[in-house]
Amino acid sequence: MPRIVQLLASPVHRYVGRPADGAAPAPPDELVAEIHVRAGLGIVGDRYFGKPAHREASVTVIAQESLPPGVDLVQARRNILTAGIAVDELVGSVLVLDSGQGPVSLRVRRPANPCAWMDAAIGPGAWRALRGRGGIRCAPLNDGMLRVGPVEFSISG
Template structure:
């Protein structure tokens, strides 16, 4: 991969339980222990160790979700709300690159002291109706096109919070902010 982009890993989430089930008005199911992590382990073709989608056949090509915090900030502006990235339930939240451009692309993330983790981006991580309840009213619609990308790890590895390098086959600069 030819293009290196410095990014920051701002959030890592691994949840053993799918918490957005049933009707949003009933609220999310309780967490089974801590979900926000300083470090996650990934296994090629399987996902994040300890996450609800690890080795889940129904989630082939969708075991890891990656989203950009800049898109969430854009979502929050017209809603008049600060979007809590953890409420989106995405596994990896990055700052510094256009994550939406990773759909259909190979890429890698490397944190200091670790080998790069290879990924393949697949389809959009489309928002669900839960976003209106857990993020802010109107978030479901506002997150369309900014919900991140579903991907699979193609190598074993580790990600940690903090600085990282995103390697891609083409540039993935952030879009210009709206005027």
């Protein structure tokens, strides 16, 4: 059964500067049980919420199947970790997720390509291993809420 495994809404950028310098510390409450999504703006409380440069890619989704065992959103720096949904194949479509509070529609704009930070955050070789499997960047089309747990999903063009 498809699931939302984790949700992240972080007010800070942790990966700034050079990977060799290390990441900034993670805030204590960035992994959350639910997120509030706003159409055209992103996730309330997230570092990209309402930023004009990120409106078309303010919500990121990655499949748990793409990550090494034990790696979570704190390291991967995506917003939504799913299981049972092949998200990397969805560029150009609309992903609709419903965790019980009504559907949230996400226009999948482009891949969320991994960067050199993945080697520092996850481990050596992660950057290459995640190429083509780094998740997706989406624009939210409606307001809604998502929660950790079982999720119904659909895909439209």
